[in-house]
Amino acid sequence: xxxxxxxxxxxxLAPRPPDLERLRHQLVEFMAARGLRSTxxxxxxxxxxxxxxxxxxxxxxxxxxxAKDPRIGYATVYRTLKMLxxxxxxxxxxxxxxxxxxxxxxxxxxxxxxxxxECGKITEFEEPQIEALQDRIAARYGFHVESHKHxxxxxxxxxxxxxx
Amino acid sequence: xxxxxxxxxxxxLAPRPPDLERLRHQLVEFMAARGLRSTxxxxxxxxxxxxxxxxxxxxxxxxxxxAKDPRIGYATVYRTLKMLxxxxxxxxxxxxxxxxxxxxxxxxxxxxxxxxxECGKITEFEEPQIEALQDRIAARYGFHVESHKHxxxxxxxxxxxxxx
DNA sequence: CTGCGTGCAAAGCATTTGCACCTAT
DNA sequence: ATAGGTGCAAATGCTTTGCACGCAG
Numbered sequence: 001x002x003x004x005x006x007x008x009x010x011x012x013l014a015p016r017p018p019d020l021e022r023l024r025h026q027l028v029e030f031m032a033a034r035g036l037r038s039t040x041x042x043x044x045x046x047x048x049x050x051x052x053x054x055x056x057x058x059x060x061x062x063x064x065x066x067a068k069d070p071r072i073g074y075a076t077v078y079r080t081l082k083m084l085x086x087x088x089x090x091x092x093x094x095x096x097x098x099x100x101x102x103x104x105x106x107x108x109x110x111x112x113x114x115x116x117x118e119c120g121k122i123t124e125f126e127e128p129q130i131e132a133l134q135d136r137i138a139a140r141y142g143f144h145v146e147s148h149k150h151x152x153x154x155x156x157x158x159x160x161x162x163x164x
Numbered sequence: 165x166x167x168x169x170x171x172x173x174x175x176x177l178a179p180r181p182p183d184l185e186r187l188r189h190q191l192v193e194f195m196a197a198r199g200l201r202s203t204x205x206x207x208x209x210x211x212x213x214x215x216x217x218x219x220x221x222x223x224x225x226x227x228x229x230x231a232k233d234p235r236i237g238y239a240t241v242y243r244t245l246k247m248l249x250x251x252x253x254x255x256x257x258x259x260x261x262x263x264x265x266x267x268x269x270x271x272x273x274x275x276x277x278x279x280x281x282e283c284g285k286i287t288e289f290e291e292p293q294i295e296a297l298q299d300r301i302a303a304r305y306g307f308h309v310e311s312h313k314h315x316x317x318x319x320x321x322x323x324x325x326x327x328x
Numbered sequence: 329c330t331g332c333g334t335g336c337a338a339a340g341c342a343t344t345t346g347c348a349c350c351t352a353t
Numbered sequence: 354a355t356a357g358g359t360g361c362a363a364a365t366g367c368t369t370t371g372c373a374c375g376c377a378g
Contacts, residue, residue: 037352037357058342073360078343094258098342114307125301133294134316141287142321143278149315152298157306201332201377222367237335242368262367 020050023089023104030087044068045080049090049104055122057099095122095151112149116156123156184214187253187268194251208232209244213254213268219286221263259286259315276313280320287320 027046031038048064049056062077081102084090093101095115110131111124130150138145155163191210195202212228213220226241245266248254257265259279265286274295275288294314302309319327 035353035357039352039358041359071360074342075344075361076359079358082344094260096258100342114302114305116307117310123305123307125305127297127301130294130297133291133297137289137291138278138316138318141278141289142324143280143287143316144319144324145316146281146318148317149313151314152302152307152309152312154302154310155308160306160308199332199378203333203377205334235335238367239336239369240334243333246369264367 019107020104024050027084027087027089030089036083040069041065041072041076042080042083044072045077046084049084049102054103054124055093055101056103057101059099061102093149096153113151114156115151115153116159117153118155118159121156121158183271184268188214191248191251191253194253200247204233205229205236205240206244206247208236209241210248213248213266218267218288219257219265220267221265223263225266257313260317277315278320279315279317280323281317282319282323285320285322 024046030036044065045061048061051064053060058074058077058081061081062072062074065072065077081090081092084102085092089105090102091105093103093113095101095113097120111126112130114123114125116122134145134148137143188210194200208229209225212225215228217224222238222241222245225245226236226238229236229241245254245256248266249256253269254266255269257267257277259265259277261284275290276294278287278289280286298309298312301307
């Protein structure tokens with residue numbers, strides 16, 4: 001019944017959705033540690049994140065949040081996102097479309113992306129072997145990896161099919 | 165002695181510098197096909213590219229070109245770069261520092277990047293095994309890959325050493 | 329000659345910031 | 354009460370564009 005197992009060095013292989021409870025907790029701790037305040041706006045924005053959608057853009061997020069409180073503006077969303085990224089519970093992505101996108105961190109299953117250039121769909125994938133090779137390459141150059149980005153651009157199966 | 169072997173499906177293993185002559189030829193053909201003109205400015209910019217440096221930013225390029233003709237401005241550099249990218253002889257990269265960087269295409273040896281967050285140094289690496297795994301993943305999702313981006317962010321060996 | 333290419337300055341965009349007001353602590 | 358948070362609008366910083374002139378074909 002001991003849920004908290006010892007910390008594993010690196011390779012977590014269990015694929016499962018982000019641990020929402022842990023992330024919420026992590027955020028609370030982060031804010032407490034920095035003396036940051038819990039405001040209505042921040043709560044709305046954070047909730048919007050926990051509500052589902054992956055790879056949200058600032059505009060999408062603002063729209064969603066504005067539905068609940070029309071007074072919220074870009075500045076607050078940008079500032080809150082910055083905070084969320086610093087807290088570590090949200091990750092930032094720049095695919096090539098000019099918009100920065102955000103998604104909840106998922107420590108257990110690090111994933112990379114397939115980006116469809118036709119319809120814009122973003123699919124996630126995981127490949128531990130690639131991660132392992134990466135580490136080997138980094139070691140070869142004496143490089144200390146902090147994060148990485150691995151994206152495949154092209155046509156998703158649907159778009160390939162539609163045009164066949 | 166038969167150099168031109170049948171087209172191999174994917175994996176080219178010969179690492180060597182970009183084939184400058186072929187690239188120049190490719191550009192000439194591209195421009196001819198579109199009826200684009202060969203101007204002093206374009207020549208200067210293209211030459212700057214072929215002179216060496218990898219991962220040039222627009223500012224670096226403009227500076228270099230201005231040394232030879234101070235009248236050249238950003239607009240021309242941006243427009244020429246766009247043309248070079250369209251011709252296929254130059255690739256565009258956006259690492260996270262806000263600047264778009266450009267480098268000569270190297271079909272023979274596709275490489276990816278190690279980006280040092282301390283000093284900004286960009287190192288290239290090649291790993292055919294990763295490419296192979298990528299293809300397998302894409303196949304798994306029925307995804308048709310057109311290009312990819314694989315970047316490792318962290319500290320280069322020099323920066324690690326300096327801080328040790 | 330004709331129209332593509334160039335330079336300049338102005339416009340565009342996503343994102344950031346200054347400032348006065350507001351509010352969680 | 355008081356420092357951090359918010360909104361608005363103005364400012365940034367990279368990139369693109371409109372327009373009049375210049376030059377390649």
